Amino acid sequence: MEKRWVFQLSPEGEILVAARTAATDVEKASALPSADAARILTRLFPAGDRWGTPQQRRALADMADVPAPELRWLSEDALRTLALRRVGPHGQLVVVREETHLPPCGSGPPPTVHPDLQVDAVTGPAAATTAAAVAAPATAVARKAPQPRISRPSTAHKTSAGWSGDSSKWPQEKKLDSMHPDLRPKVSAVIAALQQRGFQAKIFFAWRSVAVQLEIFKKGHTKVKFSFHNAQKKDGTPNAYAADIVDGRYGWSAKAEAAGFWKALGEEARAQSLYWGGDWKTFRDWAHVQLVDNSQLGRVKKESGL
């Protein structure tokens, strides 16, 4: 059976979505085919634009199934990409959930279709049901997307207690905070996309101090004394340009490759315009993603005041 979709704009411009399992029969009946849904979504959230309302952003996050803690790091383009992918032909059904429910097709006043919800070159049931959805009362409350998969934000590490300890054992949120602001949304998007693909993706570590890096170097466990993981602001605050991402079940074992995790990580990293260590032919670093190419290392070190 073909999956179908419903979108609705409230007068405040809010887009209301709910989980597939919560859809009523009426909602299911008024859903749109996937291709039309994706087209509308593209129109509602055009690439490169800023969308305006926080409600729009929340709604899109629900569609994209992005946990709240990660949302603040995601760019609008990244969020849009994730939502489009999920609403695409292989995604889940997303429907409007309203407290008063949609009127049955054919009842109530003649529908008027909001311009943003018009389906190009679509006639028949799809267009009619879209119109019905728009005509319905707009007092709905969006249901929450699936539960967050990254722990709730904590700002304790930003105090003078600082950034000490084994950074691979920090909470995910703290690892995110140790990244360069431009890296955070991209890594969040990569993790969310991998989780959507069924992987238990997590950040192994992002930042670590130059002192720790030197210890590892002296043991002969790394080839570099300064890496993009060691980038910091001039006051010493972590500002990592790189993160290592693994599947919590596999780590770097052979199972990671067998399960297709490295390949998927590479795909998602490239989709975010990140540089992936699996692409390096001479010396692989499968879990590694970084914000800039390797020729920037000297600049980043200088920027770090080192």
Next chain:
Amino acid sequence: MIFAVAATALWLAAAAPPRSDQVWLIVAASEPTATAIAQRARALASTVPRALIVQTRDCGDKKNVFAVAAKIADSADDAKAALPAVRNTVKDAFVKKCTVVANSLLSLRYPAVDASIADVPDSAVNWDEDDRVSTAAPLPHDGALVVARYFVNQPDDPLEGRRERVVRPGAGPTDGKTLSDDCPSAGAFTEQQGRIAFECAREQAADQLLHSVVVFDASGAKLADVSHCRKPRFTGADALTCSEESVDASGKLKLRAKRVSLAAAPNKSSAP
């Protein structure tokens, strides 16, 4: 058994011939650093052809200096005879008597610093002096391999163009057999009956390096390339063991013995 003896004989014949312990170096230039000597050697290339970059450590000196040796003479008389020709182009060239350290790069007549080192950018972050200097790696029974360190100009390279080449030296600097052209952190060299095995760091996994073990026969043909293994040990005529590496999600390295058969398909590893 006959094969083993023959292979050993082939290996010994192919290895560098015995050198005189005492030589006289006609020094055209000297510098304290590898980069500086590589740049001096390049500048002198047209006027002092066939020069060899040496390090005085290979003469047993405690304080190491790099030098461009325009000629290596076997006697004082030969050196004295050759000096004027070098001084025609390098006025302050001089002769240095040198007692060559066994199994050193100088004993193998292999350059201590590759010419490409002159091109390493000043802005390179992770290049140390040790990355610029080649080394000789003595084998357990006899002879030595050369780990030649060099630079390739690839701006997006994760190692900033640092490379290590493993060479079985021959009679002269250009006669060696290259076993691996790219073997980061080349090490754990072992040899048995002409066969050679060593490890190369190929991957980073958390705070660990993961390696490959490569195995070559006496002619330099590759017999096996075993991923995620380190510390090779020959355990028989046709077998080798190494420590198989795996890093879990907590970053912990686990090692377990792995046996590799060298008898069957060449160039492929064999699981236990």
